Amino acid sequence: MKAKTLWLSWLYMFILCTVLGFIPEPTGFFKFLFVVIAAGFFVPGFVLLTKADHRDQVKTIRIIRNLAIAALVLDMGLIILNFLSALMAEVWGTVFYYMLVVLGSPLVCGQYWALTLFGWACLMVYAISLLKKQK
Numbered sequence: 001m002k003a004k005t006l007w008l009s010w011l012y013m014f015i016l017c018t019v020l021g022f023i024p025e026p027t028g029f030f031k032f033l034f035v036v037i038a039a040g041f042f043v044p045g046f047v048l049l050t051k052a053d054h055r056d057q058v059k060t061i062r063i064i065r066n067l068a069i070a071a072l073v074l075d076m077g078l079i080i081l082n083f084l085s086a087l088m089a090e091v092w093g094t095v096f097y098y099m100l101v102v103l104g105s106p107l108v109c110g111q112y113w114a115l116t117l118f119g120w121a122c123l124m125v126y127a128i129s130l131l132k133k134q135k
Contacts, residue, residue, distance in 0.1 A: 010044035021101040021108035038110025065127035
Protein backbone atom coordinates (compact mmCIF):
# COMPACT_ATOMS: atom_id res chain seq x y z
CA MET A 1 0.00 0.00 0.00
CA LYS A 2 1.09 3.53 -0.67
CA ALA A 3 1.61 5.90 2.22
CA LYS A 4 -1.13 8.21 0.95
CA THR A 5 -3.62 5.33 0.98
CA LEU A 6 -2.65 4.45 4.55
CA TRP A 7 -3.03 8.05 5.72
CA LEU A 8 -6.46 8.23 4.06
CA SER A 9 -7.57 4.91 5.53
CA TRP A 10 -6.51 6.15 8.96
CA LEU A 11 -8.57 9.31 8.41
CA TYR A 12 -11.60 7.29 7.29
CA MET A 13 -11.28 5.05 10.35
CA PHE A 14 -11.23 8.18 12.52
CA ILE A 15 -14.39 9.47 10.83
CA LEU A 16 -16.09 6.07 11.19
CA CYS A 17 -15.19 5.95 14.89
CA THR A 18 -16.54 9.47 15.32
CA VAL A 19 -19.88 8.57 13.74
CA LEU A 20 -20.15 5.34 15.73
CA GLY A 21 -19.24 7.20 18.92
CA PHE A 22 -22.57 9.04 18.78
CA ILE A 23 -24.55 5.77 18.98
CA PRO A 24 -25.52 5.42 22.64
CA GLU A 25 -24.52 2.25 24.51
CA PRO A 26 -24.55 -0.52 21.90
CA THR A 27 -24.97 -4.04 23.23
CA GLY A 28 -24.24 -7.57 22.08
CA PHE A 29 -22.70 -7.99 18.65
CA PHE A 30 -22.64 -4.25 17.95
CA LYS A 31 -20.62 -3.58 21.10
CA PHE A 32 -18.11 -6.23 19.99
CA LEU A 33 -18.03 -4.72 16.48
CA PHE A 34 -17.41 -1.23 17.83
CA VAL A 35 -14.52 -2.46 19.98
CA VAL A 36 -12.97 -4.24 16.98
CA ILE A 37 -13.33 -1.10 14.84
CA ALA A 38 -11.75 1.06 17.59
CA ALA A 39 -8.84 -1.39 17.89
CA GLY A 40 -8.55 -1.56 14.09
CA PHE A 41 -8.19 2.22 14.04
CA PHE A 42 -4.55 1.83 15.08
CA VAL A 43 -3.56 -0.63 12.34
CA PRO A 44 -2.83 2.00 9.64
CA GLY A 45 -0.64 3.91 12.11
CA PHE A 46 1.48 0.86 12.88
CA VAL A 47 1.76 -0.01 9.18
CA LEU A 48 2.83 3.57 8.41
CA LEU A 49 5.50 3.37 11.12
CA THR A 50 6.78 0.04 9.84
CA LYS A 51 6.97 1.27 6.25
CA ALA A 52 8.61 4.52 7.34
CA ASP A 53 11.23 2.52 9.25
CA HIS A 54 12.09 0.41 6.21
CA ARG A 55 12.37 3.50 4.02
CA ASP A 56 14.19 5.63 6.61
CA GLN A 57 11.45 8.28 6.60
CA VAL A 58 12.15 10.04 9.88
CA LYS A 59 9.62 12.77 9.13
CA THR A 60 6.72 10.30 9.05
CA ILE A 61 7.87 8.68 12.27
CA ARG A 62 8.05 12.09 13.99
CA ILE A 63 4.59 13.05 12.75
CA ILE A 64 3.04 9.87 14.14
CA ARG A 65 4.95 10.23 17.42
CA ASN A 66 3.72 13.81 17.82
CA LEU A 67 0.19 12.79 16.84
CA ALA A 68 0.18 10.02 19.46
CA ILE A 69 1.49 12.35 22.17
CA ALA A 70 -1.08 15.01 21.28
CA ALA A 71 -3.89 12.43 21.27
CA LEU A 72 -2.87 11.09 24.68
CA VAL A 73 -2.72 14.55 26.23
CA LEU A 74 -5.97 15.68 24.59
CA ASP A 75 -7.86 12.50 25.51
CA MET A 76 -6.72 12.63 29.12
CA GLY A 77 -7.62 16.31 29.35
CA LEU A 78 -11.07 15.69 27.91
CA ILE A 79 -11.67 12.74 30.24
CA ILE A 80 -10.75 14.91 33.23
CA LEU A 81 -13.02 17.70 31.96
CA ASN A 82 -15.86 15.20 31.57
CA PHE A 83 -15.43 14.05 35.17
CA LEU A 84 -15.22 17.65 36.40
CA SER A 85 -18.36 18.55 34.48
CA ALA A 86 -20.35 16.74 37.17
CA LEU A 87 -19.72 19.84 39.30
CA MET A 88 -20.82 22.23 36.54
CA ALA A 89 -24.04 23.00 34.74
CA GLU A 90 -25.48 20.17 32.64
CA VAL A 91 -24.72 21.98 29.39
CA TRP A 92 -20.97 21.77 30.11
CA GLY A 93 -21.21 18.02 30.52
CA THR A 94 -22.87 17.77 27.13
CA VAL A 95 -20.33 20.08 25.48
CA PHE A 96 -17.36 18.22 26.95
CA TYR A 97 -18.82 14.84 26.01
CA TYR A 98 -19.37 15.91 22.39
CA MET A 99 -15.83 17.24 22.30
CA LEU A 100 -14.62 13.86 23.59
CA VAL A 101 -16.64 11.99 20.96
CA VAL A 102 -15.28 14.11 18.10
CA LEU A 103 -11.68 14.64 19.20
CA GLY A 104 -11.15 11.28 20.89
CA SER A 105 -13.32 9.23 18.56
CA PRO A 106 -11.79 5.75 18.98
CA LEU A 107 -11.96 6.31 22.73
CA VAL A 108 -15.74 6.64 22.81
CA CYS A 109 -16.41 4.24 19.93
CA GLY A 110 -14.52 1.40 21.60
CA GLN A 111 -16.10 2.10 25.01
CA TYR A 112 -13.04 0.72 26.79
CA TRP A 113 -11.04 3.88 27.27
CA ALA A 114 -7.96 2.08 28.54
CA LEU A 115 -7.78 0.13 25.25
CA THR A 116 -7.61 3.29 23.17
CA LEU A 117 -5.16 5.03 25.48
CA PHE A 118 -3.02 1.89 25.35
CA GLY A 119 -3.14 1.96 21.54
CA TRP A 120 -1.96 5.57 21.42
CA ALA A 121 0.75 4.81 23.97
CA CYS A 122 1.96 1.82 21.92
CA LEU A 123 2.12 3.98 18.79
CA MET A 124 4.09 6.60 20.71
CA VAL A 125 6.56 4.12 22.21
CA TYR A 126 7.04 2.34 18.87
CA ALA A 127 7.71 5.66 17.12
CA ILE A 128 10.16 6.73 19.83
CA SER A 129 12.02 3.42 19.58
CA LEU A 130 12.24 3.77 15.79
CA LEU A 131 13.60 7.30 16.15
CA LYS A 132 16.26 6.10 18.58
CA LYS A 133 17.18 3.32 16.16
CA GLN A 134 17.58 5.85 13.32
CA LYS A 135 20.24 7.81 15.23
